[in-house]
Amino acid sequence: MLTNELAPQLLALTAADAATSVVRGRSSRAGLALAAANGLALAHLTRQAARDERRLEQALTEAVGVGYADQLDDLPAPTGARGHVRSLVNPFRILTPDIEVVRGIPYSEAGRRGHLDIYRSRHLQHDHAPVLLQVHGGAWTIGEKDRQALPLMTHLASRGWICVAINYRLAPRDPFPAQIIDVKRAIAWVREHIADHGGDPDYLAITGGSAGGHLAALAALTPGDPTYQPGFEEADTSVQVAVPHYGVYDLAGATGLRSAIGMRDRFLAPRIVQRTWEEDPEVFEAGSPILRITPDAPDFFVIHGTHDTLVSVEQPRLFVSRLREVSKRSVAYAELPGAQHAWDIFGSVRCTHVVRAVDRYLTWHWNGYLRERGRSPVRAS
Structure with a gap:
């Protein structure tokens, strides 16, 4: 990578x-x-990375139409020469002085693992800003809320979004499904409290990479599932759109992929779920996004690299195929040739293109959401 x-x-x-x-x-x-x-x-x-800009744009036009950019009242600027120079000179410079970060807000009783951070512009000029929830990766066993997707959150915050990055309980101390339960708790917290920080509690996008991509997709596909909402079954845990990056979509090996079955038996069962497939297939099946797709699934923008050696590109291909077969909403899929796992941790050329494409997709989605409710699109601050 x-x-x-x-x-x-x-x-x-x-x-x-x-x-x-x-x-x-x-x-x-x-x-x-x-x-x-x-x-x-x-x-x-x-x-190869430079050409991803065209590939990402093609994925969007195929999913939502060639004229989708005409629906953007506030069209995100192209990457441009300045953005490329900044990525080349210092790809690790991410946070900027115009972004305020409110750290360590508790959303559950899990101590530090139940904390979240909020990223927003210091110059936010309106209430009811769109909200993005970021779920970190790390094989469900490691990871921190302030280590991943910083380029995306910083960029969207500068454009008027409220970005929420969460920690969650980790295996093996807390076996699955503790992780998805925490993501659901975070969604419920956002619905209840984000208005206090300038966000719109009725509009929530969710994203994440790797294990975070799995949890983001699973959360998006299981709103109100009581198994994943013990003690808060009545809370609204729906999201409007999901953007998983290099995610895991098959915990059960239901696709028949050798790599998925190997991950299930050699890693997920002994370390994450702490039960074997033979003992409890239901927990693996319930935790597999590819098996939880319904016609009411929210909009999706799935992104994966062809050379991902941790999660085979066959998983997102099959997941997207199933989404497009069943879901009534838009499904965009960008496959990035040569890209490995975890390519969005710092501001590389590829990451910059992905961030801009996600911005375009989410801006299109947010504006459509506002128009459906008779509200005028709000320009970014």
Whole structure:
């Protein structure tokens, strides 16, 4: 992942190192040949990431129509030269002074694992801003709310969104379904309290990567499921739209994929669920987003890399196929050639393109939501 996402920077270092060696007379033909081969490979990765902008836009137009941008009263600006330069010079510079972060707000009684952070613009000019809930990944066993999706949350916050990033209980200390129960508690908290922070409690998007992608998709597909809402069964845990990144969609091995069955038996059963498939297949099936799809599923924008070595790209392909077969809502799917797992942790070229595409999709969705309710779209602050 690091080589993929830092390919432009590594290419520049390779070229600088080769040039320095030539100037100092310390180069050899073999060394220069290796540097050239390395440079060509890095150039290919750089070009591949740059082309994701077109692929993402194509995914959106296929899902919601070629003229969808005409429905954006506040069209997000293209990445532009300045954005590319910023990504190339310092991809790790993410938070900016115009973003306020309110940290460590408790949403459950789970201690630090039941805390959330709120990202919003210091210049927010209106109430009832759209809300995005971010669920971190980490194989359901590790991870923190302030370590993932910062480029997306910072960008959307600067555009007038309220972004909420949550911790949740982790396995093996707390076996599944503790994780999805906590996500549901967080959704219920947002519905009840986000108006105090300038957000619209009636509009909630959800996103996450890897295990967070699994939990985001599962939460989106199981509103009001009492099994996942013990003690708060009456709470509204629905979401309007889901944007999972490189997620896991098959805990049960229901797709028949060898990789999914292997994950189920070698990792999920002993460490996350702490029950075998033979002992309790229901918990695996209930926790599989691909088996929870109904006609009432919310809108989805699924994003995955073709070279993901942790979660096979076959999982999202089958998940999206099933969504498109059953769901009555829009289903966008972007498959990114060459992309590995966890490509959105810092502001790489690929990440920048994904952030802008998610912005366009969510802006389209939010504006449509407002029009359905007879409200005028609100321009970002």
